[in-house]
Amino acid sequence: MDRIVLHDYFRSSASYRVRIALNLKGLAYERREVNLADGAQKGAAFRSLNPQGFVPCLEIDGLKLTQSLSIAVYLDQTRPDPPLMPRDQADGAHVRALALTVACDIHPLNNLRVLKYLQGPLGIAEDAKDGWYRHWVSEGLAALEAMAAPRAGAFLFGDSPTLADVCLVPQLYNARRFSVPISAYPTLRRADETASAHPAFAAAHPDRVAQEDLVK
CATH class of the missing domain: 3.40.30.10 (Glutaredoxin)
Known part of the structure; x- marks a missing residue:
């Protein structure tokens, strides 16, 4: 191969x-x-x-x-x-909705190129840009918490990692980097803690990857 x-x-x-x-x-x-x-x-x-x-x-x-x-x-x-997705179609639709909430509704609005455009061509001040970031991330995470809570287990859906967790963990990593409060989202924090302890997630962490790059 x-x-x-x-x-x-x-x-x-x-x-x-x-x-x-x-x-x-x-x-x-x-x-x-x-x-x-x-x-x-x-x-x-x-x-x-x-x-x-x-x-x-x-x-x-x-x-x-x-x-x-x-x-x-x-x-x-x-x-x-x-599997990254449940085999049941209804469960799969739920997991896709969780993943897409992050990938389509939260992340694009706080992507680096968007933040650079706000500060560059639009001339937005640093504090206003940070306010933009916190507003859209907080709004999105609140919705994600409400969507996930009824069917969450150790992970965002059930007790095995799914595509939803694959999207959640990087988003919460960025939220912490930009000092977005996440205490109001117990379901998301529990899933993130569980996933972050999993070797597959831990090995993908940006700090781990950056350290490996330095060693090379």
Whole structure:
């Protein structure tokens, strides 16, 4: 089988999701960092892999896959054990809704490129930008807490990690980085604590990845 190559950035939430998914599937892969801080994602070399200029991009099975949730679904379809999605259709719809709440409704509004645009072309002050971040993250997490609580277990859904946890953990990592209070979300905090203790999640953590990069 051809080697698996992940083009990512250690602190990118979307990349963090894919690292977790690969680890949960027990797949060995080579990381190639695309330094977002230096603008490497805008260069012709990377755009030949992903015309959007976003990370992650996963080279696997002769394919170049983009968009973190699409990559996770592909991994689940081609390497079904252990599953990232419940087999029951209703349960699957619930888990997708949790994952998409993070990936489509929370994360895009606090993405680095959005925050840079607020401060750059729009001239928004630092405190106003931080207020924007906290507002949208807090609103999204409150909704996620209400959605997840009735059916959560040790993880966001039940007692095994799913795609919902793959999305939750990077989002809470970023929330803490930007000092967003999360004490009001006991379900999310419990799932995050459980997941973060799992080896697949721990190995994907940005601090762990950054440390490994320094050793190389």
